[in-house]
Amino acid sequence: MSKFILQPSAVTGEPSKYSTETNLVHADEFLNDVNDVAPPIHVSTTFRYPRDPSKLIAAKDLPIEDAESHVYSRLSSPSTARLEAILSSHLNGYALVYSSGVAAFHAALVHLNPRQLSGSLFYHGCHGVADIHSRLTGMKQIPLDCPVEDLQPGDVVHLETPLNPLGTAFDIKYYADRAHSRGAILIVDSTFAPPPLQDPFEFGADIVMHSGSKYIGGHSDVLAGVLVTRDLKRRWGLWEERLYLGGVMGNLEAWLGVRSVRTLELRVLRQSENATRLAGWLSGEIGKGGVVGKVVESVKHASLQEEEWVARQMKGGFGPVFGIEMKTELLAKTLPSHLELFAHATSLGGVESLIEWRAMSDTTCPTTLLRLSIGVENWEDLKNDLLQAFEKLATDQSVLNGKD
Ligand SMILES: Cc1ncc(COP(=O)(O)O)c(C=O)c1O
CATH class of the missing domain: 3.90.1150.10 (Aspartate Aminotransferase, domain 1)
Known part of the structure; x- marks a missing residue:
């Protein structure tokens, strides 16, 4: 497996040796390839292949999961890899970063492609994304508190908690149990309370999303989105689709993101x-x-x-x-x-x-x-x-x- 994918301790079952504040500062150290203390700013969109012809492997022969170096920044790049390593550790799953929170939500809907989306009170920009998705795919939108029998296998329940704009909380476990009893999938938008405030995975979330433009960026100067999953197969699916949807985070923003998460x-x-x-x-x-x-x-x-x-x-x-x-x-x-x-x-x-x-x-x-x-x-x-x-x-x- 590529060195760019950190195995979050929550997924491997091996507890991290360090506490969360320490991991925010050190979880990306395995990616250091220069001796700078502060991570360098990388702006390149493309990366040199090995000089040694014997090390060149044709793309058709190399599963992308095994890639050990960056090729083109729509696939991976040094600063996004660092940010994903730190966020994977902090958010307790495999984290992927996107150009914005709405881009992350769009990517989740494209990936899951549900016939129904259950959710009522969530960020109005995400409602805009859901409306576009409904127009393109016929996805039906039903209330969060619809009769449980209305939920079907493969449907998505989208819960935002704490809720914008009031900061009030909804019971993640209750909605996770409801969704799972019908074979539906629960996305929790945890933008308003990143860890250490709450970890939606503890209460049954299948995918956690964040507008990284908020607490992860933390200085009102970065647009970013994050999806986190504990399922490695789903992580690769989302990763591959991001490659074609193109909603990757820019190199400079990702560098700012790394700088910001140290103090999250x-x-x-x-x-x-x-x-x-x-x-x-x-x-x-x-x-x-x-x-x-x-x-x-x-x-x-x-x-x-x-x-x-x-x-x-x-x-x-x-x-x-x-x-x-x-x-x-x-x-x-x-x-x-x-x-x-x-x-x-x-x-x-x-x-x-x-x-x-x-x-x-x-x-x-x-x-x-x-x-x-x-x-x-x-x-x-x-x-x-x-x-x-x-x-x-x-x-x-x-x-x-x-x-x-
Ligand atoms: C709860 C929540 N989710 C998602 C978003 C969308 O994030 P972004 O503005 O990064 O696209 C926002 C933005 O305000 C938000 O408050």
């Missing part, structure tokens, strides 16, 4: 803790009749859910995104412009905190909704920034009474 665990744990503190503070304030209660209607976050499986599933911490429903649309629209530390922008997962009046990018959500993506800043600074913005809103009669 540090960032995500801090972001999770910050978000959980902020969501807890806000929900505690709402009923107190103070400034928060004057403008905020409700807060949504997995940390505020009471079902007992939530903490078990998210044993490393809750996702760093949560939603706030404001009392009126005008309050929701105005809050971002009073904030100093939060950028008003879409997306999530970067080191910097973002807030989005969600109606700007999502046509399906209420116009009173704000989505907050919490960064690695000091949480009390973020709290104080929110508080001063709520105070401005609460004392501005024209906004409070809904006059533009």
